[in-house]
Amino acid sequence: xxxxxxxxxPRATISRLAIYVQELEAMEQHGVxxxxxxxxxxxxxxxxxxxxxxxxxxGEFGLRGVGYHVxxxxxxxxxxxxxxxxxxxxxxxxxxxxxxxxRYNILRKRGFVIxxxxxxxxxxxxxxxxxxxxxxSSRLQDKSRELNVEIGIITTxxxxxxxxxxxxxxxxxxxxxxxxxxxxxxxxNVAVEYVDFINHxxxxxxxxxxxxxxxxx
Amino acid sequence: xxxxxxxxxPRATISRLAIYVQELEAMEQHGVxxxxxxxxxxxxxxxxxxxxxxxxxxGEFGLRGVGYHVxxxxxxxxxxxxxxxxxxxxxxxxxxxxxxxxRYNILRKRGFVIxxxxxxxxxxxxxxxxxxxxxxSSRLQDKSRELNVEIGIITTxxxxxxxxxxxxxxxxxxxxxxxxxxxxxxxxNVAVEYVDFINHxxxxxxxxxxxxxxxxx
Numbered sequence: 126x127x128x129x130x131x132x133x134x135p136r137a138t139i140s141r142l143a144i145y146v147q148e149l150e151a152m153e154q155h156g157v158x159x160x161x162x163x164x165x166x167x168x169x170x171x172x173x174x175x176x177x178x179x180x181x182x183x184g185e186f187g188l189r190g191v192g193y194h195v196x197x198x199x200x201x202x203x204x205x206x207x208x209x210x211x212x213x214x215x216x217x218x219x220x221x222x223x224x225x226x227x228r229y230n231i232l233r234k235r236g237f238v239i240x241x242x243x244x245x246x247x248x249x250x251x252x253x254x255x256x257x258x259x260x261x262s263s264r265l266q267d268k269s270r271e272l273n274v275e276i277g278i279i280t281t282x283x284x285x286x287x288x289x290x291x292x293x294x295x296x297x298x299x300x301x302x303x304x305x306x307x308x309x310x311x312x313x314n315v316a317v318e319y320v321d322f323i324n325h326x327x328x329x330x331x332x333x334x335x336x337x338x339x340x341x342x
Numbered sequence: 343x344x345x346x347x348x349x350x351x352p353r354a355t356i357s358r359l360a361i362y363v364q365e366l367e368a369m370e371q372h373g374v375x376x377x378x379x380x381x382x383x384x385x386x387x388x389x390x391x392x393x394x395x396x397x398x399x400x401g402e403f404g405l406r407g408v409g410y411h412v413x414x415x416x417x418x419x420x421x422x423x424x425x426x427x428x429x430x431x432x433x434x435x436x437x438x439x440x441x442x443x444x445r446y447n448i449l450r451k452r453g454f455v456i457x458x459x460x461x462x463x464x465x466x467x468x469x470x471x472x473x474x475x476x477x478x479s480s481r482l483q484d485k486s487r488e489l490n491v492e493i494g495i496i497t498t499x500x501x502x503x504x505x506x507x508x509x510x511x512x513x514x515x516x517x518x519x520x521x522x523x524x525x526x527x528x529x530x531n532v533a534v535e536y537v538d539f540i541n542h543x544x545x546x547x548x549x550x551x552x553x554x555x556x557x558x559x
Contacts, residue, residue: 139541140545143538205548205551206544206547206551207547207551208547212547212550214543221442225439229438235543235544237540237547276547299553302546304539308361314558314559318543320537321357325536326493326519327360327425328357329518329519330423334423336531336533
């Protein structure tokens with residue numbers, strides 16, 4: 126159980142491990158059995174010393190002077206990240222973003238299967254999106270148990286995000302990914318992640334502003 | 343020009359500054375003139391020592407024992423982040439996610455106006471999404487100049503992301519926000535941000551896996 130070794134694995138490392146898994150899977154599909162840290166680093170866009178540091182957690186898969194066993198390393202990382210299985214997900218908020226995610230096949234490919242779609246708008250209830258019937262959010266509790274949901278995705282407007290959280294908590298959800306631009310509160314044993322992509326635009330705007338000040342354009 | 347003071351402002355700080363701006367704007371709308379760091383911290387979900395550290399950059403707006411001038415602090419942060427203006431954005435890839443972003447009004451509210459939508463699919467060219475006509479991606483160069491575009495958003499499938507980048511670079515774009523799950527390359531003077539929301543699901547899966555190992559459920 127490698128995951129018990131690094132309980133406090135930093136967030137940035139998790140992101141990189143997720144990238145390594147994707148690259149290792151691509152290599153495996155191309156019949157690659159062993160890869161050097163340099164080669165893996167290049168294909169992941171990470172520097173080699175960083176990758177060696179990250180993969181030190183999985184030291185037993187490194188072969189001095191040769192590299193890593195692709196299959197074993199990939200499996201070890203997947204097991205650590207909880208990606209050696211699928212996760213059932215409920216989505217709350219069937220607006221534009223919610224619909225896009227319901228149709229986003231890459232989620233399923235990565236092991237996250239949206240099994241329920243919920244909205245409190247009576248005009249949306251009963252509608253079918255990508256093969257899923259939209260249920261009233263108040264049915265989250267009974268539906269989540271039936272569908273064995275563990276993770277909730279929130280794509281409501283900001284003012285309805287906390288209500289969606291409350292429904293998800295009642296349904297016994299263990300983790301929430303919040304796309305709504307609003308702070309939410311949940312008990313400490315429920316994992317919460319914010320996907321705030323406007324922050325990425327802010328970062329870009331900030332960097333361009335600085336580059337302009339430097340006379341780079 | 344406060345932004346010249348902290349050229350190497352950490353990414354995490356930018357995210358928090360963006361949250362502070364949103365909260366300060368809400369306070370301003372409610373007629374609040376001065377706010378203590380404790381109060382601002384609570385409404386932003388950040389601890390007070392962190393907020394004081396972040397806002398030390400804007401020291402001149404702090405009033406010892408009282409707090410911060412809401413309007414002045416907000417304006418200073420916005421100027422630093424390049425948010426005291428609007429940014430014209432081109433979106434490449436009018437799939438499900440692209441359509442969702444084209445209809446996502448919060449972007450415009452935050453100062454990012456999508457002025458052009460591009461796709462290489464002949465069935466999509468000429469279609470209208472949220473009032474914007476979809477153009478062929480090969481027209482990015484001439485259209486971007488006409489529309490004064492500075493930022494590109496990529497929502498193509500992963501295998502078409504780099505081609506979209508190449509079109510955006512030819513069009514003289516200064517920054518790119520990439521939603522496609524693919525690594526892309528751009529020259530160093532072009533800012534690139536990845537919105538990889540599957541990583542957030544990976545993090546959640548990892549935390550739940552750990553909590554289960556601890557017997558928390």
